[in-house]
Amino acid sequence: MGKGWCLFFLFWPIAAVVSCAMAPWIGWSFPYDNAQAASNLGIRIDGLFYLILIVTAIVFVGTQAAIVYALWRGANNREERADCVHGNHKLELVWSIIPGVILLFLAIYQMNIWADFRIKKFYPEVAVKAPIAEVTARQFEWRFRYPAIGKKLQQKPQPDDLHSVNELHVPFGKPVMIQLRSDDVQHSFFLPALRIKQDALPGLQIPVWFEANKPGTYDLVCAELCGWGHYKMKAHVIVQPEEEYQEYLKTLTEQQFYDGLGKIAATENGSESEATEK
Amino acid sequence: MSVLNPSPTGLQPILKPQAHHAPGNFITKYIFSTDHKVIAIQFLFTTLLMMIVGGALALAVRWQLAFPWESMPIVGPWLFAAEGGQISPEFYTMLFTMHATVMIFLVIIPILAGTFGNFLIPLMIGADDMAFPKLNMLSYWFMWPAIACFGMSFAYAGGPAAGWTSYPILADLPQAAPGSGTAQTYWLLGVTFIGFSSMMGSINYMTTIINMRAPGMTFFRMPMTIWGLFITAILQAFALPVLTAGGFMQVTDRLLGTCFFYPSGLVINNAAPTVGGGQALLWQHLFWFYSHPAVYIMLLPVMGMVSDMLSCMCRKPLFGYKPMVISMSAIASLGFIVWGHHMYTSGMNPAVGMAFMVATMMIALPSAVKTFNWTATIWGGKVQFNTVTLNCIGFLSMFIVGGLSGIFMAAVPVDVYFHDTYFIVAHFHYVLFGATLFGVFAAIQFWFPKMFGRMMNEKLGKTHFVLTFIGANGTFFPMHFLGMQGMPRRYADPYLHGYLEHLLPMNQFMTISAIVMGAAQILLFINIFYSMFWGPKAGRNPWHATTLEWTAPSPPPHGNFDVLPIVFHGPNEYAVHNGDHDFLMQTEKECQPPKPAEADENNDTDNDQEQSS
Ligand code: HEM
Ligand SMILES: [Cu+2]
Ligand SMILES: [Cu+2]
Numbered sequence: 001m002g003k004g005w006c007l008f009f010l011f012w013p014i015a016a017v018v019s020c021a022m023a024p025w026i027g028w029s030f031p032y033d034n035a036q037a038a039s040n041l042g043i044r045i046d047g048l049f050y051l052i053l054i055v056t057a058i059v060f061v062g063t064q065a066a067i068v069y070a071l072w073r074g075a076n077n078r079e080e081r082a083d084c085v086h087g088n089h090k091l092e093l094v095w096s097i098i099p100g101v102i103l104l105f106l107a108i109y110q111m112n113i114w115a116d117f118r119i120k121k122f123y124p125e126v127a128v129k130a131p132i133a134e135v136t137a138r139q140f141e142w143r144f145r146y147p148a149i150g151k152k153l154q155q156k157p158q159p160d161d162l163h164s165v166n167e168l169h170v171p172f173g174k175p176v177m178i179q180l181r182s183d184d185v186q187h188s189f190f191l192p193a194l195r196i197k198q199d200a201l202p203g204l205q206i207p208v209w210f211e212a213n214k215p216g217t218y219d220l221v222c223a224e225l226c227g228w229g230h231y232k233m234k235a236h237v238i239v240q241p242e243e244e245y246q247e248y249l250k251t252l253t254e255q256q257f258y259d260g261l262g263k264i265a266a267t268e269n270g271s272e273s274e275a276t277e278k
Numbered sequence: 279m280s281v282l283n284p285s286p287t288g289l290q291p292i293l294k295p296q297a298h299h300a301p302g303n304f305i306t307k308y309i310f311s312t313d314h315k316v317i318a319i320q321f322l323f324t325t326l327l328m329m330i331v332g333g334a335l336a337l338a339v340r341w342q343l344a345f346p347w348e349s350m351p352i353v354g355p356w357l358f359a360a361e362g363g364q365i366s367p368e369f370y371t372m373l374f375t376m377h378a379t380v381m382i383f384l385v386i387i388p389i390l391a392g393t394f395g396n397f398l399i400p401l402m403i404g405a406d407d408m409a410f411p412k413l414n415m416l417s418y419w420f421m422w423p424a425i426a427c428f429g430m431s432f433a434y435a436g437g438p439a440a441g442w443t444s445y446p447i448l449a450d451l452p453q454a455a456p457g458s459g460t461a462q463t464y465w466l467l468g469v470t471f472i473g474f475s476s477m478m479g480s481i482n483y484m485t486t487i488i489n490m491r492a493p494g495m496t497f498f499r500m501p502m503t504i505w506g507l508f509i510t511a512i513l514q515a516f517a518l519p520v521l522t523a524g525g526f527m528q529v530t531d532r533l534l535g536t537c538f539f540y541p542s543g544l545v546i547n548n549a550a551p552t553v554g555g556g557q558a559l560l561w562q563h564l565f566w567f568y569s570h571p572a573v574y575i576m577l578l579p580v581m582g583m584v585s586d587m588l589s590c591m592c593r594k595p596l597f598g599y600k601p602m603v604i605s606m607s608a609i610a611s612l613g614f615i616v617w618g619h620h621m622y623t624s625g626m627n628p629a630v631g632m633a634f635m636v637a638t639m640m641i642a643l644p645s646a647v648k649t650f651n652w653t654a655t656i657w658g659g660k661v662q663f664n665t666v667t668l669n670c671i672g673f674l675s676m677f678i679v680g681g682l683s684g685i686f687m688a689a690v691p692v693d694v695y696f697h698d699t700y701f702i703v704a705h706f707h708y709v710l711f712g713a714t715l716f717g718v719f720a721a722i723q724f725w726f727p728k729m730f731g732r733m734m735n736e737k738l739g740k741t742h743f744v745l746t747f748i749g750a751n752g753t754f755f756p757m758h759f760l761g762m763q764g765m766p767r768r769y770a771d772p773y774l775h776g777y778l779e780h781l782l783p784m785n786q787f788m789t790i791s792a793i794v795m796g797a798a799q800i801l802l803f804i805n806i807f808y809s810m811f812w813g814p815k816a817g818r819n820p821w822h823a824t825t826l827e828w829t830a831p832s833p834p835p836h837g838n839f840d841v842l843p844i845v846f847h848g849p850n851e852y853a854v855h856n857g858d859h860d861f862l863m864q865t866e867k868e869c870q871p872p873k874p875a876e877a878d879e880n881n882d883t884d885n886d887q888e889q890s891s
Contacts, residue, residue: 002663008744009671012751016679019755028759028784031777045691052689056682059646063678066653067671074592074661081860083658084853087598087651095650096601100643106689107639111632113691118628139454139547184546185447185454186558188623188698192764192777195695201625202447202558203541219777223623223698223766225441227448227455228368231769 002075006068013064017057032193038212038239042195044113051109055102120207127177127209132170134179137187137200140229142220144168149249153179155205162252166235168220171245175211188224191237199224212239310419312411313836314396317418319729321392322722324421325385326803332380333796338365339373340753344782344789346771368457370770371439376432378442379465382576383472384428386714388421390579391479391514394721395507397729398583399483401827401834402504404492404843409485413478420475427468434461441768443565444469446539446558450531453549466529473522480514483507492826494845498603499864501825501849502596505603506582509610510575517571517614524564531556562624566617574613576710578606580717581648584670587724588652589850590823591667592659593860596850598651605644605651612641622690623697631690638688645681649674665739666821669720672747676712680705683758698768701761707754719743719802726809727816731832734809742801749795753788760784824863825849 022028029035030046037043074082115122131153134145144167147153148160170176180189182200189208190197193216198208212218222233240248311317341350342365349363365373396414400407408414431438436457440449444465452459487508491500500508530536537554539561544552589596596602618626618634652674661667683705687693696702719742726734765772765781772778819828826843827834843865851862857870 002661005663005668005671009675012675012747016751016755019759023759023762027763027780029762031764045695048689049686049692049695052686052692056685060678060682063649063653064675067656067674070653070656070659071661071671074656074659075663077658077660079660081855082592082594082660082853084595085597085658086595087601088654091654092598092601092647092651096643096647099646100640103639103643103685106685107636110635110689110691114628114632114635117691117694118631182544184544185451186445190698190764190766192695195691197623197694197697199624202544203554204625206625219775221764221766221775225371225445225448225768228366228371228439228770230371231367231766231771232774234775 003072006072006075009064009071010068013060013068017061020057030192032218037195038193038214038216038218039195039210040213041113041117041211042193043213045117045195048110048113052106055106059099123177123207123209124175124211127175127211128207130177131179131207132176133168134181134205135168135189135200136181136183137189137222137226137233138183139185139227140222140233142166142168142222142233142235143183146249146252149246149253160257162249162256164252168235168237169245169248170212170237170239171242172212172215172239173242175209177207177209180206180208185226186224187222187226187233190221190223191218192221193218197223215239215241310415312407312415314400314408314411314414315729315834315838317414318393318395318397320418321388321396321421322729324418324425325389325393326806328380328384328425329389329799332377332385333799335373335377335380337792337796339370339377340785340789340792341365342370342373342770343772344786346773365770367770368436368439371441371455371768372432372437374768375438375441375465376428379428379438379468381710382442382572383469384421384425386576386710386718387472387476387572389718390576390714391476391483391507391510392418392421394503394579394583394718394725395479395483395511397725398503398827399486399507400490401728401830401838402501402825403487403490403495404826404839404845405486405490406837406839408482409490410482413482417475417478417482420471420478424468424471424475427464427471431461431464431468434458434464437461438465443569444528444561445565446528446531446561447544447546450528450539450558450561451544451546451552452532453547456547463529463532466525466532470522470525470529473518473525476514477518477522480511480518483511484515487511492843492845495826495864496845498600499845499848501582502585502599502602502606503579503582503825505606506579506585509606510578513571513575513578513610513613517568517575520564521568524561524568527564528561559621559624559626562621563617563626566620567614570617570620571610571613573706573709574609576714578610580673580714580721581606583721583724584673584717585652585655586823586825586849587666587720588655588670588674589852590724590821591662591664591670592656593662593852594655594659595848595852596651597654597657599848599850601647602651605647608644609641612637612644616641619688619693622693635688635690639685642681642685642688645677645684649678649681664723665734665736665743666720666724668740668743669716669723672716672743673713673720676708676716676750679755680708680712683708695764696761698766699761700757700765700767703767704754704757704761707750707757711750711754716747719746722802722806724821725827726806726813727820728827728830728832728834730810730813731816732809732811732813733816733820734813735805738801738805738808742798742805745798745801746795749791749798752791753795756784756788822859822861824851824861826864829863829865 024035037046136143144164146162180200182202187200194210196210218237220235220237347364438461439455439458448454449462527538531538537556539556539558540552540554542554585596616638619638622631687696723734723739765778816832829843830839845864846867847864854862856862
């Protein structure tokens with residue numbers, strides 16, 4: 001009777017471990033090809049994840065095995081009475097200090113990654129100098145505002161700014177920074193492939209930087225409940241080589257400012273001469 | 279009852295309940311009762327009823343994830359005739375909001391504090407009732423306005439649509455979620471009412487535990503259950519006012535335009551730009567300052583109860599009583615400084631996130647210590663494989679997963695990826711369903727004889743456990759994989775996104791498991807109602823347990839104890855040589871020499887007490 005129950009409690013941790021071990025092979029792991037993050041920072045984050053996974057896997061297997069073994073012994077206990085022990089001071093110390101040290105190590109170990117990721121002082125300089133676009137989340141779409149070619153992103157929208165919806169293009173090969181804001185409620189800028197997530201907070205402008213390590217098209221979704229259409233804030237981030245990116249900006253300029261006479265509509269700064277129709 | 283016994287603190291005679299008379303008629307006895315046992319049972323049935331509601335909502339959520347936009351069988355055409363039986367995305371939002379609301383505010387918190395807190399505190403510390411019986415009655419009756427408010431809010435089309443976390447601006451401005459105008463306000467009122475209910479309970483529990491312990495019941499002789507409930511009451515009392523204040527601020531934002539939580543210049547749903555000056559982050563701080571401690575409010579009582587039950591079922595003293603108490607206090611006190619781990623990506627200062635990260639990492643330590651101590655309690659025990667034990671092991675086995683997944687999320691960089699994905703959903707279902715509910719199932723089975731004087735059925739109980747355990751793991755374990763693949767939570771249709779398309783089969787598997795799990799609860803209800811009337815009669819102490827409630831008759835009469843208990847020992851004295859049994863009640867002065875089987879142990883206990891008092 002008791003032994004059957006021990007097997008029952010043994011079964012599910014085994015199933016859990018097996019399914020976790022299988023996960024990377026059958027696509028249950030991180031998304032996209034080979035479960036690899038598409039950014040170097042993402043790879044470091046994954047490294048931290050795998051480190052924690054190893055630690056927790058050992059603890060998981062160890063504790064589940066200990067429980068089942070203790071149950072097994074308990075089921076077979078032919079003694080009239082259980083062992084009369086009230087505790088063990090040494091043991092308590094051992095199993096407080098060892099996990100304590102491990103946890104403290106994990107805590108300190110990850111600080112670098114977090115600092116590089118989010119502490120402004122450590123942001124890559126190239127990215128900070130020229131934010132590439134302002135990203136505005138709204139119910140239920142993403143809007144992007146790029147500065148005119150050759151200009152810097154201004155805090156306030158400029159007449160010659162370029163706009164796009166649900167498609168953000170960024171150049172490949174350098175870290176880029178966006179300014180994240182929201183028009184209405186809270187949203188969250190979630191780029192699973194790059195392991196980036198940042199809430200868009202109404203009233204704040206939050207700088208977010210990232211650098212993809214290979215060009216490609218990545219899903220951009222919203223991760224903070226923003227209303228009934230939360231699930232359909234579908235967008236893409238397209239990481240492309242610098243030339244293609246410039247090309248894209250040009251097309252965008254043309255689409256937006258072509259005045260029908262073969263000229264780009266004038267803006268105060270007289271930037272019309274730079275980009276004529278080909 | 280007699281006021282002759284001095285309390286250990288000397289305060290008892292003053293704070294004794296006004297020796298309320300045994301209630302006469304039906305209404306004062308069963309409805310507006312001030313007897314803690316009746317109130318506990320009222321809480322029990324109310325929360326079980328709410329569990330059915332919450333479960334039904336969960337199944338509807340799961341239906342949408344497994345068969346998106348398909349008509350729900352049976353209820354679909356009837357509920358959503360206008361949409362051809364489909365669940366609309368607005369309604370999906372309401373479904374998961376109400377599921378969480380019902381489960382957290384109307385099931386788990388009240389079943390722990392309300393049912394077990396009420397029932398066990400006076401019985402386990404040897405008091406004849408709570409310190410404030412009327413307040414106790416009110417704390418039950420304040421649940422109903424809350425239920426009414428939540429119900430009304432759900433009844434509005436557009437309903438409460440902001441999740442149980444009710445984040446502004448979505449929750450703060452009616453135009454942000456069309457139709458949510460009055461509904462969200464009702465929702466907030468519901469939370470406020472349930473907050474009053476908890477607050478009255480927690481003040482009562484603290485007072486009772488501090489002042490009304492039986493002679494000899496020092497703090498370090500209190501059963502772990504009482505420790506769990508005591509610390510929970512303290513957490514409630516200190517954390518809840520913050521949520522209540524926040525809730526009022528949100529209500530005034532909605533009704534009076536006080537703009538605590540919204541800045542100016544937002545254009546929402548083409549309405550005029552807001553005039554404000556507030557900050558949405560403020561709500562998150564206020565909310566999580568309560569709600570992180572609240573997750574421990576939803577766990578600590580269970581940790582306590584499981585400690586007592588495991589020790590009894592393994593016939594072995596609890597391993598490391600003091601470390602258990604200390605780790606519980608550590609969880610509670612650290613619990614106040616980790617709320618920021620829900621806000622790593624929220625836009626608060628990232629440097630602060632680091633501090634919260636360290637605190638959160640450290641809170642995993644006492645949880646680990648407790649797990650080791652429970653395992654050591656089983657080690658070398660004589661394990662009785664009954665429903666109580668199985669559910670306790672279920673608790674332990676699943677709590678480990680929830681605790682370990684907590685470490686991933688405590689790590690800030692990793693949490694950036696996991697935040698608001700299904701990984702979080704997996705984590706809190708492992709702790710809240712896996713740990714808390716299994717603990718509650720065990721506790722129902724364990725204290726049922728004391729509540730109703732009859733035993734519950736073992737076969738039904740075991741079947742219920744097996745199905746629930748398999749169903750729960752089948753439902754919640756794959757959620758980790760969904761989270762790893764980046765599936766955000768609260769999505770009505772995740773398959774819209776390319777990288778999530780292939781997750782449909784996994785979601786279908788989970789939904790089927792959830793249906794099995796839901797169906798298994800029918801067995802629990804059958805078991806409870808059948809056993810209430812036809813279960814075998816239980817004596818005073820069917821489990822051969824040591825704590826005070828088992829010296830009272832089952833069910834205990836008004837006033838609880840026929841002989842006032844006096845306490846001589848800690849709570850878990852098993853594996854001793856005491857006459858012919860292996861346990862020493864807290865009321866027994868010392869072990870009897872071995873003697874041939876004689877009169878039953880209850881009489882022994884009673885005699886013992888009479889001699890010593
Ligand atoms: C081992 C200790 C634990 C650690 C380190 C831990 C850590 C965390 C972290 C970091 C989060 C936030 C994740 C995010 O939203 O990104 C979280 C969420 C949560 N935790 Fe825990 N946790 C622990 C134990 C528990 C326990 C015991 C419970 C309840 C009984 C619990 C219930 C919850 C709930 C309900 C949420 C989600 C709230 C929501 O966003 O809706 N956790 N936990
Ligand atoms: Cu959203
Ligand atoms: Cu928390």
